[in-house]
Amino acid sequence: MAIISRGFSGRRSAADAKLPPGQYLTTEFPVLSAGPTPHISLDRWEFTIDDGSNVLKRWDWKSFRELVTETITVDLHCVTRWSKFGTSWEGVSLDVLLAGIRTGLDYAMFRSYGDYTTNLPLKDVMNKQAWIAFKYDRADLAPVHGGPARLLVPHLYLWKSAKWVKGMTLMPHDKPGFWESLGYHMYGDPWREQRYSDE
Amino acid sequence: MWRTATVVGMQYETATARTITLAVRDWPGHVAGQHVDVRLTAPDGYSAVRSYSIASAPSSDRRIQITVERLPNGEVSPYLTQEVMVGDELELRGPIGGWFVWLSDQTEPIQLVAGGSGIVPLMAMIRSRASAGSAAAFRLLYSVREPEAVFYRDELAALSNQGNSVAVTYAYTRVTPRDWPRPAGRIDAALIATGTWPSSLRPTSYVCGPTSLVEHASDLLIAAGHDRERIRTERFGATGEQKRVQV
Numbered sequence: 001m002a003i004i005s006r007g008f009s010g011r012r013s014a015a016d017a018k019l020p021p022g023q024y025l026t027t028e029f030p031v032l033s034a035g036p037t038p039h040i041s042l043d044r045w046e047f048t049i050d051d052g053s054n055v056l057k058r059w060d061w062k063s064f065r066e067l068v069t070e071t072i073t074v075d076l077h078c079v080t081r082w083s084k085f086g087t088s089w090e091g092v093s094l095d096v097l098l099a100g101i102r103t104g105l106d107y108a109m110f111r112s113y114g115d116y117t118t119n120l121p122l123k124d125v126m127n128k129q130a131w132i133a134f135k136y137d138r139a140d141l142a143p144v145h146g147g148p149a150r151l152l153v154p155h156l157y158l159w160k161s162a163k164w165v166k167g168m169t170l171m172p173h174d175k176p177g178f179w180e181s182l183g184y185h186m187y188g189d190p191w192r193e194q195r196y197s198d199e
Numbered sequence: 200m201w202r203t204a205t206v207v208g209m210q211y212e213t214a215t216a217r218t219i220t221l222a223v224r225d226w227p228g229h230v231a232g233q234h235v236d237v238r239l240t241a242p243d244g245y246s247a248v249r250s251y252s253i254a255s256a257p258s259s260d261r262r263i264q265i266t267v268e269r270l271p272n273g274e275v276s277p278y279l280t281q282e283v284m285v286g287d288e289l290e291l292r293g294p295i296g297g298w299f300v301w302l303s304d305q306t307e308p309i310q311l312v313a314g315g316s317g318i319v320p321l322m323a324m325i326r327s328r329a330s331a332g333s334a335a336a337f338r339l340l341y342s343v344r345e346p347e348a349v350f351y352r353d354e355l356a357a358l359s360n361q362g363n364s365v366a367v368t369y370a371y372t373r374v375t376p377r378d379w380p381r382p383a384g385r386i387d388a389a390l391i392a393t394g395t396w397p398s399s400l401r402p403t404s405y406v407c408g409p410t411s412l413v414e415h416a417s418d419l420l421i422a423a424g425h426d427r428e429r430i431r432t433e434r435f436g437a438t439g440e441q442k443r444v445q446v
Contacts, residue, residue, distance in 0.1 A: 182297035
């Protein structure tokens, strides 16, 4: 039973109905990162998929940008409780990147420049659920928001959408990434409010 | 798990920021740099949650302090800075966060860089250092709009005047105290050179504040030779109401 806060009424709007539990709406695009923003030049950028021992696929920026792209409009939900509706991105679907890879491995660890990692079940990044995004609002993705390219997995809390992504390692079992090792939930579903590891 | 917290003390730090002391019966303890989620609930069940850094050092008295800055369009901060009274109960969960923390067994030099209310988790580190009797070498570079916006002013002044303590350098961005040697302006390379540990000492740096300050200051630290792996950052989220973190 919640404690009633004497004299508190709050601010609410019709849009709140679309919010996952415990979130509030913002029109800003807050930035939250654990360390300094890396600045990655496009001639050094690459994205690789490996299985822990062998690199299965590799793209440099030129070959990555030759892949078919999609524009996506999605809502974002950050574990720090802000949500932002109707954000517009352009990116390459993970379905395109994973095409032809058959390993029988069910999990992935995404790796970023700056050493950030985050873990995801493979089924959560397939079937039109995840992209490597390089444009936000029709402009090149700013470094502070993860440019040149970031993972976008909008159905999970935003820490799963790794900024400055540079690759994914396929794994037989789930393993915690950076925040998942520091008290945050292994899966992170905002609609089930899976914020912390004790939920 | 939501815990019940009772407001047992309040004190203004500035015209718009208030420190609230909370007694939490089942508080499990925390480390400097962690935060709590605070939940307010209206009579009809509507609730709003925001995160606030803990300002106080770890202690065994099952009390914590948070310092809340009132934001003009805030939903929770106006309540916490203007409405809440001693004796009121709030709900909170935490402590939360395991990255932007300082542990009293860390012996390396520590460089703290704060922008505005980003001082709060860094103050917990300074207080934790004192209460643990740590000899770790701390420096603080504190960027504020104007002298009236400084949090914990007397405590920081007292610290600066003691031996073996925390050297504090201020950067005033809009208005300086009278006869201040440096014109108003944001942190620059010259201030990093004189007001922070040299990179040769290999300090761990903690940078907390609005995104623009954090980006700017951490870029300057890297340019001054600091390893990015030893710079930890915490940026305000939307509306600045939350202190934190990281996505």
